Every structure is written in structure tokens, then in C-alpha cells.
Amino acid sequence: NAGVTQTPKFQVLKTGQSMTLQCAQDMNHNSMYWYRQDPGMGLRLIYYSASEGTTDKGEVPNGYNVSRLNKREFSLRLESAAPSQTSVYFCASSASTGRLNSPLHFGNGTRLTVT
Amino acid sequence: AQSVAQPEDQVNVAEGNPLTVKCTYSVSGNPYLFWYVQYPNRGLQFLLKYITGDNLVKGSYGFEAEFNKSQTSFHLKKPSALVSDSALYFCAVSKSGGYQKVTFGTGTKLQVIP
Numbered sequence: 001n002a003g004v005t006q007t008p009k010f011q012v013l014k015t016g017q018s019m020t021l022q023c024a025q026d027m028n029h030n031s032m033y034w035y036r037q038d039p040g041m042g043l044r045l046i047y048y049s050a051s052e053g054t055t056d057k058g059e060v061p062n063g064y065n066v067s068r069l070n071k072r073e074f075s076l077r078l079e080s081a082a083p084s085q086t087s088v089y090f091c092a093s094s095a096s097t098g099r100l101n102s103p104l105h106f107g108n109g110t111r112l113t114v115t
Numbered sequence: 116a117q118s119v120a121q122p123e124d125q126v127n128v129a130e131g132n133p134l135t136v137k138c139t140y141s142v143s144g145n146p147y148l149f150w151y152v153q154y155p156n157r158g159l160q161f162l163l164k165y166i167t168g169d170n171l172v173k174g175s176y177g178f179e180a181e182f183n184k185s186q187t188s189f190h191l192k193k194p195s196a197l198v199s200d201s202a203l204y205f206c207a208v209s210k211s212g213g214y215q216k217v218t219f220g221t222g223t224k225l226q227v228i229p
């Protein structure tokens with residue numbers, strides 16, 4: 001059971017460079033999410049996709065874009081990286097956004113450093 | 116606005132002793148409460164949840180949590196700690212608005228000392 005797979009695991013970017021973080025889930029989940037994790041701040045939602053074909057902003061969307069490529073895949077793009085985007089990024093999925101009795105499943109994260 | 120507080124950045128406990136990781140929340144209406152665990156270099160894993168019903172919720176790996184509405188708390192407990200329980204623990208809350216409305220705490224690092 002692969003669950004939620006994220007690539008890459010590590011990335012170093014220079015300020016202004018762009019990159020795309022990839023995420024795929026094999027659990028047939030409708031909803032997918034991107035979070036960032038910073039020390040002392042817990043997890044903050046960047047963007048989410050309630051279902052294939054829809055995306056919405058979360059708590060901290062500035063500087064990011066997303067694409068729900070199909071039901072399995074949800075990518076996060078940094079168009080012009082900034083040092084403030086240095087963080088650990090997690091992708092997650094769930095059966096649906098509204099079914100809180102069905103847990104979130106997380107990938108292992110991407111550790112991004114922007115210099 | 117909803118919020119969740121984990122007042123201890125780190126909790127140290129001796130192996131075999133009971134452990135408690137504290138969580139308090141603030142939300143209008145009935146809360147959905149969760150505990151997740153994060154092992155080093157891994158994503159968060161679901162431990163348990165409170166939706167409704169019994170105040171004592173049992174979860175994975177022998178963990179349990181007690182929902183206390185009057186104290187707005189949802190403390191995580193385990194009767195006998197294992198070294199392998201050492202990890203980062205996150206409490207989370209939602210007011211039934213869906214996962215896009217879930218607020219995570221800042222995390223508590225649990226260190227179980229052999």
C-alpha cells in the first residue's frame with residue numbers, strides 16, 4: 001500500500017527559481033490537500049482540492065499555485081521561490097473534505113530550502 | 116475563530132510510566148477533535164478522533180484520549196510508555212466544517228527515556 005507519495009523528498013532552490021512538488025494517492029480519495037509545516041506553527045493549509053476539477057485556497061496560499069491533474073494527482077507549484085517558503089511540505093488526502101470520520105492520510109513530506 | 120493549544124513543547128517520561136500529552140481547544144459549537152503522530156522524516160499518522168459519543172476514545176498503538184467539554188480539553192494518554200512512542204504529537208480541531216477547516220496545534224515532542 002503506497003498511500004500518498006510525494007516527490008522529491010528534498011530540494012534546494014535559489015531565490016526566484018521555480019519548481020513543482022508532485023503528489024499522488026492510490027486510495028481513490030476525492031479530496032487532496034497541501035500543507036506546510038514550520039517550527040512552532042503546526043501545519044497550515046496552503047490549498048486543497050475537494051474533488052477532481054476543483055481547487056480552493058487555504059490559510060496561506062500566497063506564492064503558490066496548484067493543479068489537480070486527475071483524481072490521483074495534485075501538484076503544488078512555486079513560481080518564484082522566496083526564502084520565506086523554506087519549509088516542509090506535506091500532501092494529504094481524504095475520502096472527502098466533509099467526512100471527518102474518515103482520517104487524513106499524509107505523504108512523507110518534501111523538505112524545501114530556498115537560499 | 117477556532118484554535119487549539121498544546122501547552123508543552125516537550126514531554127519527557129520514563130519507559131513504563133503513564134504518559135499524558137495535553138491539548139485544549141476553542142471552538143463554537145460541537146468540536147471534532149483529532150490526534151496525529153509524526154515520526155522523524157515521516158508524514159503525520161492518524162491516532163484517534165472524537166466526533167460524538169463516549170468521552171473516552173481509544174485509538175492506535177494503545178493510545179486513548181479523554182474529551183472534557185467543561186474544560187475544553189482532549190488530552191492524549193497511554194498507561195505505559197514505550198521508547199518507540201517517542202515522536203511529535205499533534206492535536207487538531209474542527210467545527211464540523213470539513214478538513215479544509217481543521218486547525219492543527221503546534222505539536223508536542225514526546226521523549227520516552229529508557
